[in-house]
Amino acid sequence: MNSELLLKNLNPEQQKAVQHHSGPLLIIAGAGSGKTRVITHRIAYLIDHYRVKPMNILAVTFTNKAASQMQERVADLVGPVADFITISTFHSFCARLLRIEGEHIGLKRGFTIYDATDSENLAKKVLSELNLDPKRFSEKMMLSAVSASKNNLILPEDYPEDSFSEEKIKQFYASYQKKLKESNAVDFDDLIMQTVVLFKRHPNILEKYQKRFQYILVDEYQDTNHTQYILVALLAASHKNICVVGDDDQSIYSWRNADIRNILEFEKDFPNTTTIKLEQNYRSTSSILEAANNIIAHNLNRKAKSLWTENPKGEKIQVYQADSERDEAQFITNEINQLIKKGVRLKDIAVLYRMNSQSRVLEEVFLNNKLPHIIYGGIRFYDRAEIKDTLAYLRLIANPYDTISFNRAINTPKRGIGPVTIAKIEDAKENFGVNYLDTLLRATSIPNLGSKLKVISEFARLWYYFTTYQEGHTITEIVESIWDKTEYMKILENEGTDEALARIDNLKEFLSVTKSYDERTDNMGSLNGFLEEISLITDIDRYSDTSDAISLMTVHSAKGLEFPVVFVTGLEEGLFPSSRALYDESQIEEERRLCYVAITRAMKLCYLSYAETRFLWGQTSYNRISRFIEELPEEINNLSRKAARVTKSANQVATSFSSPLPELRSGDKVLHGKFGKGIVIEVKGAGKSQEVTVVFDGCGLKKLMLEYAKLTKI
DNA sequence: CCTTACGCCATTTTT
DNA sequence: TGGCGTAAGG
Numbered sequence: 001m002n003s004e005l006l007l008k009n010l011n012p013e014q015q016k017a018v019q020h021h022s023g024p025l026l027i028i029a030g031a032g033s034g035k036t037r038v039i040t041h042r043i044a045y046l047i048d049h050y051r052v053k054p055m056n057i058l059a060v061t062f063t064n065k066a067a068s069q070m071q072e073r074v075a076d077l078v079g080p081v082a083d084f085i086t087i088s089t090f091h092s093f094c095a096r097l098l099r100i101e102g103e104h105i106g107l108k109r110g111f112t113i114y115d116a117t118d119s120e121n122l123a124k125k126v127l128s129e130l131n132l133d134p135k136r137f138s139e140k141m142m143l144s145a146v147s148a149s150k151n152n153l154i155l156p157e158d159y160p161e162d163s164f165s166e167e168k169i170k171q172f173y174a175s176y177q178k179k180l181k182e183s184n185a186v187d188f189d190d191l192i193m194q195t196v197v198l199f200k201r202h203p204n205i206l207e208k209y210q211k212r213f214q215y216i217l218v219d220e221y222q223d224t225n226h227t228q229y230i231l232v233a234l235l236a237a238s239h240k241n242i243c244v245v246g247d248d249d250q251s252i253y254s255w256r257n258a259d260i261r262n263i264l265e266f267e268k269d270f271p272n273t274t275t276i277k278l279e280q281n282y283r284s285t286s287s288i289l290e291a292a293n294n295i296i297a298h299n300l301n302r303k304a305k306s307l308w309t310e311n312p313k314g315e316k317i318q319v320y321q322a323d324s325e326r327d328e329a330q331f332i333t334n335e336i337n338q339l340i341k342k343g344v345r346l347k348d349i350a351v352l353y354r355m356n357s358q359s360r361v362l363e364e365v366f367l368n369n370k371l372p373h374i375i376y377g378g379i380r381f382y383d384r385a386e387i388k389d390t391l392a393y394l395r396l397i398a399n400p401y402d403t404i405s406f407n408r409a410i411n412t413p414k415r416g417i418g419p420v421t422i423a424k425i426e427d428a429k430e431n432f433g434v435n436y437l438d439t440l441l442r443a444t445s446i447p448n449l450g451s452k453l454k455v456i457s458e459f460a461r462l463w464y465y466f467t468t469y470q471e472g473h474t475i476t477e478i479v480e481s482i483w484d485k486t487e488y489m490k491i492l493e494n495e496g497t498d499e500a501l502a503r504i505d506n507l508k509e510f511l512s513v514t515k516s517y518d519e520r521t522d523n524m525g526s527l528n529g530f531l532e533e534i535s536l537i538t539d540i541d542r543y544s545d546t547s548d549a550i551s552l553m554t555v556h557s558a559k560g561l562e563f564p565v566v567f568v569t570g571l572e573e574g575l576f577p578s579s580r581a582l583y584d585e586s587q588i589e590e591e592r593r594l595c596y597v598a599i600t601r602a603m604k605l606c607y608l609s610y611a612e613t614r615f616l617w618g619q620t621s622y623n624r625i626s627r628f629i630e631e632l633p634e635e636i637n638n639l640s641r642k643a644a645r646v647t648k649s650a651n652q653v654a655t656s657f658s659s660p661l662p663e664l665r666s667g668d669k670v671l672h673g674k675f676g677k678g679i680v681i682e683v684k685g686a687g688k689s690q691e692v693t694v695v696f697d698g699c700g701l702k703k704l705m706l707e708y709a710k711l712t713k714i
Numbered sequence: 715c716c717t718t719a720c721g722c723c724a725t726t727t728t729t
Numbered sequence: 730t731g732g733c734g735t736a737a738g739g
Contacts, residue, residue: 062729089729092729116728188728188729191729192729223729252727253728253729255727255728256727256728256729354726354727355725355726355727356726357725357726357730377727377728411715414715414716416716417715418715418716419715420715421715536729537729538728538729554726554727554728555727556726556727557727557728578726578727579726580726594727616725616730617724617730618725618730619730
């Protein structure tokens with residue numbers, strides 16, 4: 001494409017960002033300011049105008065979805081040479097690099113990437129070996145300490161030991177790392193940290209990649225942690241051609257150790273930085289933008305910026321006060337039904353919430369009202385037991401050192417192997433000084449196996465078979481072979497319960513994942529490549545706007561997306577902002593940014609709702625209206641809010657001041673507000689749960705709950 | 715070694 | 730509320 005054409009339809013700031021040639025560049029890109037457009041056009045401009053070779057460009061994002069979207073859009077601009085640009089997430093970039101260079105830091109080929117559950121299982125092992133009081137040192141807390149260390153580039157040997165608990169954490173950290181290494185595995189945080197360690201220990205390798213990646217772009221820079229910052233800084237150290245794009249107002253991952261200072265102090269870290277602010281919003285109506293601006297203005301710790309738009313004013317923000325979470329869901333349902341009548345498509349609508357558990361009621365009510373919807377997040381597909389079982393076998397084929405997968409596979413399906421036998425195998429493995437597979441292949445030399453010897457030898461034979469079968473077969477074939485030879489499928493089929501059937505369905509879905517991988521890689525994809533891909537995938541990556549359904553997701557997952565209509569739910573003190581944040585101003589600021597992200601997803605219509613009572617964690621709670629709604633100026637929301645109050649109080653009058661329940665028996669004549677006159681033909685139950693069946697003159701037979709149906713005896 | 719039942723627990727966001 | 734771990738029984 002002609003490089004002049006690339007500048008067309010860009011505003012002056014965007015053009016400046018695209019045309020910037022070398023040296024550090026900081027782009028502060030407000031919500032909806034055409035950020036992706038600028039990055040993709042900049043990449044294309046580097047190639048077309050400055051003649052940079054595609055293979056010398058590295059673009060890093062946080063989600064797979066952002067990466068593949070970027071890849072696509074760049075390909076639209078520059079054509080097939082886009083394949084030579086490295087566009088990937090931090091994690092998969094590092095994973096691929098470690099596949100190639102890992103041996104320099106003791107990682108063998110085929111190393112396994114442990115997900116959160118695997119890490120927890122490993123942590124449990126370590127914890128029980130260390131004999132620590134599980135009340136004081138839970139694996140959760142230990143793991144978050146380890147994660148924080150890794151994200152801040154603190155190695156086990158650098159961990160402080162100034163207090164008793166620090167000492168214990170240090171111990172834990174060290175043996176956890178030792179176990180990972182023995183398993184030839186890394187956890188998520190290791191992917192980044194080990195890459196940095198590699199670069200620091202082997203400057204020649206770093207140099208190789210510095211020469212390779214002469215132009216570096218980082219998306220969502222506000223979400224980088226310290227280790228990621230170091231990684232990027234190391235790669236850019238020699239040429240300083242680093243362009244970061246981000247928005248401090250959209251920093252919502254500090255709990256994962258994202259360091260907002262990275263973006264606030266970029267200019268200090270990289271002298272002679274060119275800074276460009278993209279402040280024109282192309283996404284939202286000015287009402288929506290004004291609401292978002294008003295809320296975020298309450299944050300003190302931020303870069304000054306003022307987002308503006310030429311878009312029309314549009315509808316005011318709607319605020320709805322619900323009686324309960326059910327009422328909230330019902331309101332959203334009714335509103336959506338109205339919108340559908342006006343021609344709004346379901347896929348144009350998103351319902352956002354603070355935490356996944358809020359999706360339950362919404363799902364129920366949507367189901368009752370037959371509203372097609374998709375819930376993103378929650379239980380990950382790859383976390384399901386049957387998928388993990390299959391994955392355990394695949395991982396063992398790739399990595400015979402993997403202790404977590406070994407512990408899972410050895411007794412799946414049930415072979416009567418428990419902790420006692422496993423301990424014997426572990427002992428033998430230590431003595432033999434080889435991996436699990438080689439240990440089992442010598443099972444006859446393992447002492448005291450007794451009657452288990454047979455079944456273990458059988459398992460070893462199977463495992464060895466899989467490792468040879470792997471050569472020259474597709475992932476799909478390997479998986480089918482596993483299910484066949486272990487009789488995993490057969491066992492599920494024989495069970496025949498609903499649960500077993502659901503598991504079989506999931507396995508079939510898994511097969512479609514392997515098939516698409518096989519196709520994509522021309523049946524030449526490696527097992528490692530496949531395992532890597534699925535361990536780094538998240539639920540939100542499944543998001544596609546092809547199916548016509550309402551999207552339900554957390555605000556965090558919605559970052560980077562946009563929808564014509566957005567409902568933000570649960571705006572209550574203690575929920576949004578979260579109760580964990582209430583007493584810490586910096587955490588309140590993060591919640592506020594989260595709210596800002598939520599509102600700025602909306603293009604045309606934005607609804608905010610809160611419930612006066614909410615059934616949460618097994619009990620009903622009464623929360624005050626969220627401060628974020630109060631931070632909206634009256635003229636933006638006042639009208640709809642008052643309207644909501646009025647309808648609400650009308651309901652309240654109806655329910656709390658209604659006359660005592662009428663005593664009815666069959667044959668009584670009754671009057672109903674909507675159905676008119678009728679005759680009672682049956683009365684069931686007593687007191688509040690009494691149910692009456694009435695034949696109405698106009699509309700026939702109805703069953704009514706006495707408590708809710710406003711029936712009057714006549 | 716496995717299954718079941720019970721009681722206790724915590725309760726966000728995820729690459 | 731429900732998910733999980735423990736303890737007891739099969």
